Amino acid sequence: MSAQTGRPTLADAPPSSRRIDRARIRVENLKNDPNPIWMREMRQAARLGRTPIILAVITGLMALLICAVGGVASVKAEPAKVGVALFHTFFSLAFAVVTWIGPAVAASTIASERSGRTWEALSLTGLGPTTIAQGKFLASLTYISLYIVMLVPVGALPFLFGGVSATEVLAAFALLFCFGVLSVAFGLSISSQFSSSAVAIVVTLLVAIPLSLMVYLLGGVALSVAVHDLWPAIPKGAPVWLPTAYVRAELGLEYLAFLVLAPLVVIGVPAWFLYEVTVANMGGVSDDRSSGIRRWFLVSAPAFCVAAVVPTFAVPSDRWAATAIALSLMFIFLTTMAFVFAGEPLGPSRRVLIHWERRGVGRLRRYLGPGITRAVSLLMILGTLCLGLQMAVGVILELTAGGPLAHQNATRVVAFGGYLVGYCLFLAGLSAWTRARSWWQPCS
């Protein structure tokens, strides 16, 4: 029974029941007994007088700006071009709103519990870091969704001018929401690390603003040039090209690789990582704070490897360069993980060991648990396998394609990949060595 909604909570369906019934009960309970933190945050936000004022001001400013741009542009340009210009202007600004306000809103949530001295009471309720993180995430996402919904009427204006289809506008809003998810997850992960909401907001904005500008320029403007080569229907240099690509690109392997697989990996993998980091930061020193991130690495490393290697199939003109880029991206990923794992505890705590014994936890689960040697060995094994797979794919593609430089390029791939594998192993070993010799111990 939920005291906040006054509705009954249904008992979990027995494992023998049909999957559809279990899902139905779960959905029913989501409705009747939602995350308590989400409910409370929404109540508090509803009583905050400045929320509607901020929403109205942002929407009003955006509407004025779009009308001004539209008015100026329509003097000389034809309506369709004005529509395209407004589309890019509006969604560029909306991207800034979501990627700046989203992290800032999320950054204050967990940190404000600590600075407001409500964290202890909350953590003692037994809700657990997972439920707290989910509640905070939902609350921040709901808040940022309010901004997106308020901006919908303004965002529909370009559609009236023509040049963009309704599907493109809808796709753009859907992508905006996805960026909202990432932004909120990013803000939460930083918030979980700090005990002062002011510091958390400042740090979040200091990182989020340059990062969002980089994503906008590299993933928007710069990537649109490469995408234009692949799909000429996408305008060159257009920052908001992805919604257009979903509508205008031809279906095929490229569509699947660049517009389905890559965005899924690019949004899903970081969002999952940020979630695991948030949960880990909220756990106690003696808790198992490693398994989540380790599970994420176990899944994301192969996914990242595949996502990086698939484009090499789509670029027959310069496979060596594509393979080198894929290897480099994988290496950057593995290097980052070496630094993440450098913060691992030396081994599992007494609490973790006792719980493993009680539950009869298997060897794989223990391997994914806390411990620097476990983490680094996983990094070494998976890193070598992923880089090895990319090298193998690169070599096979070069040799099967033939040509005068095939053998030379294959040798280049092996040499470059071998160097990266060696350096990756060195980095993993170095991080383990420094951790083992470090005097630093995490404290709560």
Next chain:
Amino acid sequence: MSQSELWVAAAPALVQAPAIRVRHLWHRYGAMDVLRDVSLEVGHGEIFGFIGPNGAGKTTTIRIMATLLDPMAGRVEIDGIDVSVDPDQVRKIIGYMPDHAGVYDRITVREYLEFFADSYRVTNLGVVDAVIELTDLGNLQDRLVAALSKGMKQRLGLARILLHDPKILILDEPASDLDPRARIEIRDLLLELRELGKTIFLSSHILTELSDVCTSVGILERGKLVVAGPIGEIAERLEEQRAAQAVGLAPGDPGAPRPIQAFVPAAVEPAPAPAADGAPVAPPPPAVVTTAGGAEIPAATRKRLRLRVLGDARVVMPLIAGGTGILGVEPGPGGQLTVYYVGNDRFVADVVRHLVASGVGIVGVEPERNELERIFLEVTRGDLQ
């Protein structure tokens, strides 16, 4: 398995574990030991007062009990459950109210409690109403938390920790910064909770606040527990110790009572320090006062008696001043007389009888009741970490 083996196997479960058991607890912040081999036990249904000056380590001990901090060495069990191993289980049976706890300002009292009821996964909706009634928050339930006074917020904090019906309440300075009325209300509420069968572990450095409600106390100084047990028992032992000292017996001599430091749970053997800095704390030198005759006696043995007599108190003063056991007499307004003395209740009765026999009309007799203050002064040195 034979019957006796079965009995042996079942025996540990039959013996009820104390509500709180702390064994050889050590904790350190940086290079400073904030807790040094602290051991104590609190029985079920007790109100245990945890006393100590600011910085003595009370909050650290309490945070470890509340599963918010991991001990560096030692063991803490709540109702037989190790807090380091099963913090989630411990959280289900404790209610912890921290010192200066925060609240969510922009929700009402009822919404606040409903939120925590959901967070504790309380299934009975009536619990919120019951807790509101118990803590007398009914008139305020629709008021925003931000609009509550400090005393009411403390009351709300108490209501919050009662929602999941915990067996043990751990309260860190629950009456600090409260006005006298709010203090009295909190004290009455604690007594009511004790009647409901709750075990209450209460920290404070305000002794009068504790002496009214506690069944037993523990005094912590510089991270070390100097004494623990029922107030009456400690006072009695101190009296014995004083008497022994008066006849020249030093602690440890044959026939001398156990030193006061031995009041920590007797079954506990001292544990080695986790690091080199484990020097034992020297027993505190007793503070002394000088009597009219020039004799020095421990300050803590001096007691105070307030009398109210008919007529001028200064006329009565010569009748008792300078008598055996009388250390001093001070007149006050309205026939009030403060008598400093050494002795027990029989001595007080003798003084009153003597005054009545001398024709003095006695309106009121108020012996000093706060033994806790005396115990505290006697067993601590008064310096901070």
